[in-house]
Amino acid sequence: MSDPVRYDVVIVGSGPAGQKAAIQAAKEDRRVCVVEREQGVGGACVHRGTIPSKTLRETAVHLAGFRLRVGNHVQVTIPPDLQLASLMDRMESVVAAHVKYQDAQLRRNHVEQLNGRARFVGPHELEVETVYGERRRLWGEHIVIATGSRPRTPAEIPIDHEHVLDSDSVLNMAYLPRSLTVLGSGVIASEYATIFAALGVHVTMIDKAERPLAFLDREIQSRFVEAFECNPGCVYVGGASIARVEWDGVSEVVTRLANGWEARSQKLLCALGRVANVEGLDIGAAGLATNERGHIPVDQDCRTVVPHIFAAGDVIGPPSLASTSMEQGRRAMRCALGLPLTAGDELIPAGIYTIPEISSVGLGEAAARKQFGDCLVGRSRFDELARGQIAGCTEGLLKLVADLHGKVLGAQIIGEGATELIHLAQMAAMHGDTVDMFVDKIFNFPTLAEAYRVAAFEIMAQRRARQPAAG
């Protein structure tokens, strides 16, 4: 085999983390090669996760909105033989456009791309095998592992991609099922549960956690469960221990819990976490090993125990959000190339595309009380806002958290537009602003951003009430 081709940076994986790492290195005039095992750049985010599921969600949101607005006058039903694909007919074009855009960005920045599976053959060297079995070697001064993750398939759940599905195969079901059991209560489980609920499917969510989305504020969790269970036939079953899942051989998947309770549904989605894509990478040859959860351990700058090798994105574990992965990829590359790094890592927002959507940034109420001993909390319900009433998104809630001086520490929002609205709180927290800013500045009217003013007024009132005690 000929000598390896030498690069300044070799990146394995072209998802959000790999893409941003590549662009960052290219901007510094480094010779970069991205190795991608799938056809087309983008990783699971573009081809199997974020983009396809959000396309289906968009249809579900429109349907739910249409029902809400004209449901009293027009009967809105989904035909029983409707093909799921017809609800996602924009997906191909959305994915193609995204791939094209990302590919063009890499080309514009002279990033070389190689389609194949990579494995380490030494600390600086990788062997890449193409689909046709050809092999070539690459040498990288710096290497970034950004291989992403895939759905976890617990041995006790018989996933057959026909009746018992994972979050990859659920998206190409032929037809909408009448009923669906969702195992799990994390982001992916919650997103799919609410999307299918909005499409009229009877969804049973089952998990050992008492409440879904355990990392969120309890009030937001409660609002989420209320909104989910408002859909006909939808229920969250928490504190559950799954004893057995089996296809009854006829027409239903049976999920039995340890307490004897059972759920029957036409399909089941297993969304019990994801596992890092490290198999076949032979990271041991580079001197690396995974931790007990199967992730590659890194420091705060995404550097592994081998100093010139970095890892970013899902392969290093939670939070496994595309936004976080992008920042990790960029940060890893800046660190590798000795470029200045900025702080602010903890202010990356979390966006959860449930229906209604949820977003959070900074500290929640419980975390703020734990960290500062006390805090001020302002709330604004969307049903109190003119825009909330107009748009019919009255189930929304914004929770603003501030310190005793009114300085913004974080926010949690549930309701349509949450993932956009959260950025105002993010900016305020990053700049150390107090909630007064939301009152002093003029916002458009009517908008949902008005919720910040309402919540800020509440915090200001609490601050006034506490002033003598605060000194």
Next chain:
Amino acid sequence: MTGAAAMPATSTLHLSELFRKQIAERRLELPMLPGVAAEVLSLVQQESTDAARLSAVIHRDQTLASNILRVANSVAFAARVSVTSLQQAVSRLGMAQITEIAMAVSVKSRVFANPLCAELLKGLWRHSVITGFFTKEIARLRRRNVEIAFLCGLLHDIGKAVLLSNLDRVVTAGKAQVPMDELTAALHEHHAAAGALLAKEWRMPEQLAEAVVCHHDYDKATKFADSAMMVCLADLVAHFLAPTSLGPAATCEAIRGHPVLAALNLYPDQLAELLGKGDQALQLAESMQ
């Protein structure tokens, strides 16, 4: 060409041209979708389908019911205790599998039944079953939904069956045999178009229709390119494992170098895993004869 030898035909008439005209002028005789099969196909598409409804539909056709029992008791389905009733078959094999068998049995009896081409149709049927098996396995390997994959593969060459069924009507002018290579070329050239007509006539779901029409030309699939690509590879694998007189024999090298592998992103070890299931495929084909 055992079947074709018995019929009046001539090589002076260009078979390809005759097929082309028949298709263009909509004069191709399209077999009716058997009533029970139509109902089964419709049931597959309905969310409210349950085992009782499926059994009831199948019970109306005793030939179909007995054929299902025969297949359910075959080696491919490895029943330890013999299946004696349709309900037992449904609960043993599951509704989806029974649906697949029902469709297969119905379509075989109606579309693959021209006695003049019996041998050719038998080979084509075997190839279709094997392609159905591999389409499903490829979908599973790629963690895609396998629900409709078997039917996509099973029906992919149904256009060839339609053309063969029309052969004795199309070729009436001469007495010479149609040379095998001319027949093969003509079938290859026109089977997608004939399949498209049948897909429309039978109101096949879009995914099935695209598999029938686009399995050699998956770039033209508008919605289900992935499905068409899986059928394309399954077709190649089936030709490799069980060559027929109607299709080009595929070599392992040809499969390993085919662009569809890159399109599906299947690596050599995954292809080897797939080829390792050859015996299962052949067993299934045997049981569905």
